[in-house]
Amino acid sequence: MNTPAANLADIPASNSADTSADIPAGNSADDLARDFTDIPTDTSADIPAGNSAADLARDFTDIPTAADSADDLAANLADDLAANLADIPAGISDGDLARDFADIPAAAPADDHAVTGIIFDIQRGAFHDGPGLRTTVFFKGCPLRCLWCHNPESWSRAPQRALRAATPGAAPKLHGRKITVGEILQTALRDKRYHDASGGGLTLSGGEPALQLRFCHALLRAARTEGIHTALDTCGHAPAAAFDLLAPHVNVFLWDHKATDTAAHPGLHRSLTGRPPAQILENFHRLYANGATIILRCPLIPGVNDTQEHLDSIAAFARDHPRLAGIEIIPYHDAGLSKYDLLGIPRPALNTRPPDADTKRRWRDFFQSRNLPKIILPT
Numbered sequence: 001m002n003t004p005a006a007n008l009a010d011i012p013a014s015n016s017a018d019t020s021a022d023i024p025a026g027n028s029a030d031d032l033a034r035d036f037t038d039i040p041t042d043t044s045a046d047i048p049a050g051n052s053a054a055d056l057a058r059d060f061t062d063i064p065t066a067a068d069s070a071d072d073l074a075a076n077l078a079d080d081l082a083a084n085l086a087d088i089p090a091g092i093s094d095g096d097l098a099r100d101f102a103d104i105p106a107a108a109p110a111d112d113h114a115v116t117g118i119i120f121d122i123q124r125g126a127f128h129d130g131p132g133l134r135t136t137v138f139f140k141g142c143p144l145r146c147l148w149c150h151n152p153e154s155w156s157r158a159p160q161r162a163l164r165a166a167t168p169g170a171a172p173k174l175h176g177r178k179i180t181v182g183e184i185l186q187t188a189l190r191d192k193r194y195h196d197a198s199g200g201g202l203t204l205s206g207g208e209p210a211l212q213l214r215f216c217h218a219l220l221r222a223a224r225t226e227g228i229h230t231a232l233d234t235c236g237h238a239p240a241a242a243f244d245l246l247a248p249h250v251n252v253f254l255w256d257h258k259a260t261d262t263a264a265h266p267g268l269h270r271s272l273t274g275r276p277p278a279q280i281l282e283n284f285h286r287l288y289a290n291g292a293t294i295i296l297r298c299p300l301i302p303g304v305n306d307t308q309e310h311l312d313s314i315a316a317f318a319r320d321h322p323r324l325a326g327i328e329i330i331p332y333h334d335a336g337l338s339k340y341d342l343l344g345i346p347r348p349a350l351n352t353r354p355p356d357a358d359t360k361r362r363w364r365d366f367f368q369s370r371n372l373p374k375i376i377l378p379t
Ligand code: SF4
Pocket: 142, 143, 144, 145, 146, 148, 149, 150, 151, 152, 154, 206, 207, 208, 235
């Protein structure tokens, strides 16, 4: 059983230097082979095969095993999750991040199509994940724990079986499966005529796609080789070297701007998302300065992050970065709450609800008063 609270105790105030210092210059083919040997080969079984004991201890604490009774699982999960969420929001430790990003590939794998990763969904015909009609792939694993997250099934990097089924009598859903780049491309290529007709393409979302860096890199590059437009939906929390690697293969970044620290609330971003904003902002400015196409995405949660300081910060972002391709205001919705129940994760301690008409009008009035031509407001 892991101890998430212990992992979280060592999160430093700033992550700007910690995760990129030990990135090696290059990785061998052996490294590549080794790194992916521990991906479960059969996600349909209760116990994923092929993982080391350490991996299992770390990643699969919340996967039911045949030996566990439902009561045992519930008790274990409750203990773990209570520890995990006692220090809300929880996150992946810096030690984990250092390990995840230590293998940034300097050399291309021999065959992008054979690279494997873990995803939990593919949505075809999506129209909220970048321009046009998109094929959106949802990666497992996220270094943040946003209190308003509606995809908690993305948090664990490993396949994760729900505690309960959505439908009485059905089997609890297993969130996550191993897939190759080639398999995803087959789906994306079937959708390509819709992409081309609508100005759409392939979007990598999650979770945080950069957390599975090799897979993310290979998929982006293979898609671009096929002439598919690519979007990377990212929380921005990864070493700069990761984005340097990915950027040449990304047509547009969908970049989250979640909260603004102020003198009165210096730790607000971290308390709402599990991570301080320093590295995220550093990465944004680096990509912008290098000419990346970026759409800023701003989830607004009534009474939580829609402070005047944050609205001002969004307007300032738009004003100071005229090359932004768009600024999207994304209103909170609570459609993901039932997922917490099915997964056995306590619902976040978030005192909010979807914005009413008055709240949306207040947001609209503010941004319209700032005359921001590229802002996309909720109706
Ligand atoms: S970055 Fe996205 S997936 Fe990760 S916790 Fe936040 S909302 Fe959820």
